[in-house]
Amino acid sequence: MIQLKGIAAAGGISIGPAYKLGSEEFIVLREAISWDDIPVQIQLFEEALIKTRREIIELQKRISLDMGQEEAQIFDAHLLVLEDRMLIEEVISRLKKEQLNVAYIFSEVLKKYISVFLKIEDEYLKERIADINDVGKRILRNLLGKEKKGLGEIKEKAIIVAHDLSPSDTVAMHTKNVAAFVTDIGGKTSHTAIMAKSLEIPAVVGLEIVTSKVNPGDVLIVDGTSGVVIINPDEETLNNYRQKLENLKGIAEKFLSVKDLAAVTTDGREVMINANIEFPDEVPSVKLHGSQGIGLYRTEFFYMNRKDSPTEEEHYQAYKYVAEEMNPHPVIIRTLDIGGDKFLSQFRIPHEMQPFLGWRAIRFCLARPDIFKLQLRAILRASVHGNLKLMYPMISGVEELKQANLLLAEAKEELRKKGMPFNDQIEVGVMIEVPSAAVTSDILAKEADFFSIGTNDLIQYSLAVDRSNEKVAYLYEPAHPAVLRLVKNIIDAAHQAKIKVAMCGEMAGDPSLALILLGLGLDEFSMPPQVIPELKYIIRAMGYKEAQELASQAMKLSTGTEVEKFAQASLAQIIK
Ligand code: PEP
Numbered sequence: 387m388i389q390l391k392g393i394a395a396a397g398g399i400s401i402g403p404a405y406k407l408g409s410e411e412f413i414v415l416r417e418a419i420s421w422d423d424i425p426v427q428i429q430l431f432e433e434a435l436i437k438t439r440r441e442i443i444e445l446q447k448r449i450s451l452d453m454g455q456e457e458a459q460i461f462d463a464h465l466l467v468l469e470d471r472m473l474i475e476e477v478i479s480r481l482k483k484e485q486l487n488v489a490y491i492f493s494e495v496l497k498k499y500i501s502v503f504l505k506i507e508d509e510y511l512k513e514r515i516a517d518i519n520d521v522g523k524r525i526l527r528n529l530l531g532k533e534k535k536g537l538g539e540i541k542e543k544a545i546i547v548a549h550d551l552s553p554s555d556t557v558a559m560h561t562k563n564v565a566a567f568v569t570d571i572g573g574k575t576s577h578t579a580i581m582a583k584s585l586e587i588p589a590v591v592g593l594e595i596v597t598s599k600v601n602p603g604d605v606l607i608v609d610g611t612s613g614v615v616i617i618n619p620d621e622e623t624l625n626n627y628r629q630k631l632e633n634l635k636g637i638a639e640k641f642l643s644v645k646d647l648a649a650v651t652t653d654g655r656e657v658m659i660n661a662n663i664e665f666p667d668e669v670p671s672v673k674l675h676g677s678q679g680i681g682l683y684r685t686e687f688f689y690m691n692r693k694d695s696p697t698e699e700e701h702y703q704a705y706k707y708v709a710e711e712m713n714p715h716p717v718i719i720r721t722l723d724i725g726g727d728k729f730l731s732q733f734r735i736p737h738e739m740q741p742f743l744g745w746r747a748i749r750f751c752l753a754r755p756d757i758f759k760l761q762l763r764a765i766l767r768a769s770v771h772g773n774l775k776l777m778y779p780m781i782s783g784v785e786e787l788k789q790a791n792l793l794l795a796e797a798k799e800e801l802r803k804k805g806m807p808f809n810d811q812i813e814v815g816v817m818i819e820v821p822s823a824a825v826t827s828d829i830l831a832k833e834a835d836f837f838s839i840g841t842n843d844l845i846q847y848s849l850a851v852d853r854s855n856e857k858v859a860y861l862y863e864p865a866h867p868a869v870l871r872l873v874k875n876i877i878d879a880a881h882q883a884k885i886k887v888a889m890c891g892e893m894a895g896d897p898s899l900a901l902i903l904l905g906l907g908l909d910e911f912s913m914p915p916q917v918i919p920e921l922k923y924i925i926r927a928m929g930y931k932e933a934q935e936l937a938s939q940a941m942k943l944s945t946g947t948e949v950e951k952f953a954q955a956s957l958a959q960i961i962k
C-alpha cells in the first residue's frame with residue numbers, strides 16, 4: 387500500500403481500478419523501404435490524416451451535442467495541426483530522402499516539433515504542444531493500424547491516472563466511465579481542476595510521481611476532498627474508505643433535503659447562497675443544487691480553446707441565455723480576467739516574470755478598451771433579459787474603478803446611439819481581491835454597488851503565496867489571521883456604506899470557515915454548485931448570535947492552524 391498526498395482539486399471519494407492514460411507508448415520500428423515503396427507510404431500517410439480528421443470531426447460533433455459548442459471548439463486547434471503544410475511536407479521530403487517507413491519518419495518529425503516548441507518562451511505556443519501531441523498520437527495510431535486505446539474503452543468505472551490531461555481527454559470524460567482522476571502535475575486552478583469540479587468528478591492533481599507508482603489495474607482510493615491517493619490499499623483501509631463513502635452518501639442526502647429552502651439561521655438572519663460558473667451549460671446543475679443565483683460567472687473561459695475571440699453577439703447570446711434561465715434570480719457577470727495563470731491564445735500577452743502581478747484582468751481591459759467595451763455592451767444588452775449585474779476583477783484602487791466606469795458609460799452611450807435597450811441602473815460591483823483594495827475598501831465602497839471578495843487571489847497576494855504552486859501550497863491558508871482581518875475590514879467597510887458584501891473565492895464554500903464568515907456578517911456566499919446544499923444545511927443549523935460569538939473568538943487566535951482547528955471543532959458541535 388502506498389499513500390500519496392497531492393492537491394485536492396475536486397471533492398468526493400472514489401475507489402476503483404486504475405486506468406493509465408497515455409501508457410500506450412507506441413513502439414515504432416525503423417524499417418528501410420525501397421524507392422518503389424515511397425508512393426505506397428505516402429498514400430498510407432494521407433489515409434491516416436484523412437482517418438484522423440474524420441475521427442476528430444466525429445468527436446467534435448459528439449461533444450457539441452453532449453456539452454455544447456464551446457467545448458467542441460477545442461478540436462478546431464487539433465484540425466489546424468492536421469492541416470499544417472510544413473509538418474506534412476517535412477514528412478514527405480524526409481521519407482523520400484531517408485527511405486524509411488512513414489510511421490518512423492512521422493514519429494521523428496513529431497518529436498522534433500515538440501522539442502522546438504518546448505524551448506520557446508511563449509505561453510501560446512506552449513499551449514499548442516498538447517494539441518500537437520494529441521493529434522500526433524492519433525495519426526500514429528492510425529498509421530500503425532492500432533485501435534484507439536482511450537476513454538471509450540473503459541468498461542467499468544475506472545480511475546484515470548495521467549501525467550497531465552489534454553483538454554480533449556478531460557472534456558471526453560463527460561459521458562464516460564470515469565470515477566475520478568489523478569495527475570502528476572497541475573494546480574488548483576488548472577484547466578483540469580476547473581473542469582473536474584464542473585463535471586463533479588473527484589480529482590487530485592500535482593501528485594508529482596503518481597504515474598510512476600501506479601500500474602494498470604492497481605486499486606486506487608482517491609479522496610478529492612483531502613488530496614489523498616492510496617495505491618493498493620490493505621483490507622482495513624479499504625473498509626475504512628468504504629465506510630466513509632457510505633457515510634458521505636448519507637450526509638449528502640441529509641444536505642440535499644434542504645437545498646430548496648432559504649439559507650436562514652435559527653434566529654432569522656438570511657444570507658444568499660449563489661453558484662460560481664464558467665460555462666452557460668452549467669445552469670441546470672446550478673438549479674439542481676438549489677442555488678439562489680449566480681454570484682460569479684467567469685467569462686474568460688468563453689475565450690479559451692478557440693482561435694478567434696467571441697463576437698459581441700456571441701457574448702450577448704450567452705449572457706442572455708444565463709439571465710433568462712436564472713430570472714428572477716441575480717446573475718453576476720465578471721468582466722474578462724485573463725493573465726496570471728489564465729492565458730488566451732487570441733491576445734498574445736507577452737511573457738512576464740510575475741504574471742500574477744502583471745498585466746492581468748482589469749489592467750488588461752483598461753489598456754484594451756476595444757475588447758473591454760465589446761464585452762460591456764454585450765452585458766448591458768443582455769441586462770434587459772433578467773437580473774444581471776456586473777463586476778470588475780483585480781481592482782487595486784478607486785482610480786481604476788472610475789476608469790472602468792467611464793468606459794462603461796461610453797459603452798452605454800454607444801448603445802443609446804444605436805437605439806439598443808439596456809438596464810441603465812445595472813448594479814456594478816467590485817471584486818476585492820488585492821490587499822490594497824481590501825485596506826481601502828471604505829473608499830471603494832462609496833463608488834460601488836456591491837463587493838465580492840475574491841479570496842483565491844486575496845490569499846495569494848496577502849500571504850505572498852502563488853496559488854498554483856504545489857511547493858508552497860502549505861502556506862496557502864484561508865484561515866490565516868491576516869486573511870480574516872482583511873475580510874472583516876472589507877465587510878465592515880461595505881456595511882458602513884450600506885452596500886452588500888459577497889464572497890466568491892473558494893473560501894466561501896469551506897463548511898467550517900463559513901461559520902466564521904457568517905458571524906463576521908457576510909451577506910452572500912458564492913461557490914461551486916455541488917457545495918451549496920451543505921452550506922445551506924450548516925447555516926440553517928445555527929444561530930447568528932452563536933456565529934458572531936464564534937467569529938469574535940476566532941479573531942483572537944494567532945495562527946491559521948489554530949483558527950482552522952477551532953472552526954472545525956465548532957462545526958462538529960453544530961452538525962453532530
Ligand atoms: C478569486 O480570486 O477568489 C476569484 C473568485 O477569482 P478567480 O479564482 O477566477 O481568480
Ligand code: MG
Nearest residue numbers: 819840842843
Ligand atoms: Mg481572482
